Amino acid sequence: xxxxxxxxxxxxxxxxxxxxxxxxxxxxxxxxxxxxxxxxxxxxxxxxxxxxxxxxxxxxxxxxxxxxxxxxxxxxxxxxxxxxxxxxxxxxxxxxxxxxxxxxxxxxxxxxxxxxxxxxxxxxxxxxxxxxxxxxxxxxxxxxxxxxxxxxxxxxxxxxxxxxxxxxxxxxxxxxxxxxxxxxxxxxxxxxxxxxxxxxxxxxxxxxxxxxxxxxxxxxxxxxxxxxxxxxxxxxxxxxxxxxxxxxxxxxxxxxxxxxxxxxxxxxxxxxxxxxxxxxxxxxxxxxxxxxxxxxxxxxxxxxxxxxxxxxxxxxxxxx
Amino acid sequence: xxxxxxxxxxxxxxxxxxxxxxxxxxxxxxxxxxxxxxxxxxxxxxxxxxxxxxxxxxxxxxxxxxxxxxxxxxxxxxxxxxxxxxxxxxxxxxxxxxxxxxxxxxxxxxxxxxxxxxxxxxxxxxxxxxxxxxxxxxxxxxxxxxxxxxxxxxxxxxxxxxxxxxxxxxxxxxxxxxxxxxxxxxxxxxxxxxxxxxxxxxxxxxxxxxxxxxxxxxxxxxxxxxxxxxxxxxxxxxxxxxxxxxxxxxx
Numbered sequence: 263x264x265x266x267x268x269x270x271x272x273x274x275x276x277x278x279x280x281x282x283x284x285x286x287x288x289x290x291x292x293x294x295x296x297x298x299x300x301x302x303x304x305x306x307x308x309x310x311x312x313x314x315x316x317x318x319x320x321x322x323x324x325x326x327x328x329x330x331x332x333x334x335x336x337x338x339x340x341x342x343x344x345x346x347x348x349x350x351x352x353x354x355x356x357x358x359x360x361x362x363x364x365x366x367x368x369x370x371x372x373x374x375x376x377x378x379x380x381x382x383x384x385x386x387x388x389x390x391x392x393x394x395x396x397x398x399x400x401x402x403x404x405x406x407x408x409x410x411x412x413x414x415x416x417x418x419x420x421x422x423x424x425x426x427x428x429x430x431x432x433x434x435x436x437x438x439x440x441x442x443x444x445x446x447x448x449x450x451x452x453x454x455x456x457x458x459x460x461x462x463x464x465x466x467x468x469x470x471x472x473x474x475x476x477x478x479x480x481x482x483x484x485x486x487x488x489x490x491x492x493x494x495x496x497x498x499x500x501x502x503x504x505x506x507x508x509x510x511x512x513x514x515x516x517x518x519x520x521x522x523x524x525x526x527x528x529x530x531x532x533x534x535x536x537x538x539x540x541x542x543x544x545x546x547x548x549x550x551x552x553x554x555x556x557x558x559x560x561x562x563x564x565x566x567x568x569x570x571x572x573x574x575x576x577x578x579x580x581x582x
Numbered sequence: 583x584x585x586x587x588x589x590x591x592x593x594x595x596x597x598x599x600x601x602x603x604x605x606x607x608x609x610x611x612x613x614x615x616x617x618x619x620x621x622x623x624x625x626x627x628x629x630x631x632x633x634x635x636x637x638x639x640x641x642x643x644x645x646x647x648x649x650x651x652x653x654x655x656x657x658x659x660x661x662x663x664x665x666x667x668x669x670x671x672x673x674x675x676x677x678x679x680x681x682x683x684x685x686x687x688x689x690x691x692x693x694x695x696x697x698x699x700x701x702x703x704x705x706x707x708x709x710x711x712x713x714x715x716x717x718x719x720x721x722x723x724x725x726x727x728x729x730x731x732x733x734x735x736x737x738x739x740x741x742x743x744x745x746x747x748x749x750x751x752x753x754x755x756x757x758x759x760x761x762x763x764x765x766x767x768x769x770x771x772x773x774x775x776x777x778x779x780x781x782x783x784x785x786x787x788x789x790x791x792x793x794x795x796x797x798x799x800x801x802x803x804x805x806x807x808x809x810x811x812x813x814x815x816x817x818x819x820x821x822x823x824x825x826x827x828x829x830x831x832x833x
Contacts, residue, residue: 450689450693453682453685453686453689454686454689456678457675457678457686460675460676460677460678461674461675461676463673464674464675466656466657466658467635467637467657467658467661467667467669467673468658468661468686468690468743468747469658469659469661469691469747470658470690471656471659
């Protein structure tokens with residue numbers, strides 16, 4: 263593999279962003295909202311994949327980063343009437359700080375112990391949200407749409423209740439994140455992260471301070487996940503402790519595995535597939551999780567590397 | 583000889599829960615030398631070089647490199663100061679191409695400030711990578727997966743990664759283990775070429791390789807240095823013969 267990003271890689275990935283941009287004019291209102299939601303979740307998955315797919319660290323605690331984005335943005339709107347930009351920035355910043363502090367402790371562990379530490383911290387974060395219920399209103403949740411002011415740009419107001427504002431804000435976040443991920447994967451740092459994933463001991467003996475690189479990876483991953491959370495709070499206006507629960511740590515793992523970890527498109531595709539799988543199967547039967555389960559078993563049996571992982575292995579070896 | 587001392591160990595010891603792997607080792611290697619460390623299995627050779635490269639922390643004693651105490655420095659920091667270790671059991675990035683394996687080493691050498699971490703001229707990396715691969719004769723394998731290479735070539739790739747770091751002290755841990763005879767001959771030539779630019783510390787079982795390459799030999803047994811000298815001196819040393827044969831045959 264050569265590090266120089268090739269024309270077709272760039273065309274394919276930018277093409278996805280353009281496709282999503284055009285899609286908003288043809289999608290029905292129902293799918294329009296769905297795709298906006300998918301793009302926010304895909305951002306979460308992309309952030310998660312930096313750590314799992316490109317660094318080889320399996321986290322079961324990313325809900326806390328998503329939730330810190332949600333609460334960082336949501337609570338400042340609710341209590342201090344922050345505008346959208348300030349609230350978003352607070353959400354991103356709080357997940358960055360959380361990622362850094364957590365990383366300084368957790369990166370000392372690896373493998374199964376890392377997984378357990380992430381799980382424990384995320385549970386502690388979840389319980390803290392409930393414990394400080396008077397401030398967070400974690401158990402019943404908060405709807406912030408009454409308080410949140412429309413986003414203003416050059417004299418025009420963009421209310422977040424407008425579906426097309428929702429869609430394009432989500433697209434903006436997703437597009438920027440996607441480009442950041444492409445740049446990271448092709449950067450010298452990206453090369454070192456993959457090296458850590460493949461053989462950490464060797465990487466250390468090549469002169470790399472792997473602790474520092476893993477910390478950087480975790481902070482980027484946490485920040486992107488938090489950005490997704492902050493955007494989610496603003497666009498869908500509901501904040502609650504559910505988003506800090508274990509379920510929201512498993513979702514990004516699932517999306518990434520389904521789509522193919524260690525690929526750029528995989529987490530995006532995985533998020534979309536899982537979203538519609540749940541959506542369609544819950545329309546067919548009450549016990550829609552059975553359908554989801556069957557699909558997951560099939561995936562593990564026949565596509566252990568996820569959809570994009572398999573495609574890359576069999577046909578498109580040039581995919582990043 | 584008034585050569586400058588590159589590496590020095592003072593009273594260096596390592597215990598593994600009661601097992602004295604390395605005991606009070608005093609080693610002094612001048613710049614430019616090819617030094618071999620030999621000894622029976624379990625003599626503490628790999629432990630000694632692990633202490634030097636920083637993969638292990640000493641129980642007691644110090645390691646000095648270019649006059650500086652480096653005993654407390656982590657392994658990656660020592661690599662950046664010029665101590666490069668190539669693994670006894672090949673430790674490559676099996677899933678990556680030979681190019682990527684070596685490029686990681688080249689990139690490390692070129693990376694300076696923060697900006698380099700984000701953008702770094704890939705042309706320079708390619709140049710350095712191709713050079714290192716050609717030095718060990720692996721040009722044709724550039725885009726092959728490292729894990730698919732025959733064993734001998736994997737050892738060469740390991741050396742190429744070491745070379746690409748432009749070491750001042752290159753530690754080779756049993757580099758010829760598992761190589762065919764003609765491969766060993768080429769390997770000796772390669773090490774001789776390397777030694778023009780770097781000091782070489784060689785752990786080796788194959789005595790013909792040691793006698794051919796080493797300027798001085800350090801012999802270890804049960805964690806201690808039992809002899810040191812030129813190849814001729816070592817060949818005639820009674821203690822050495824005893825350690826290897828386990829008898830007083832030489833007496």
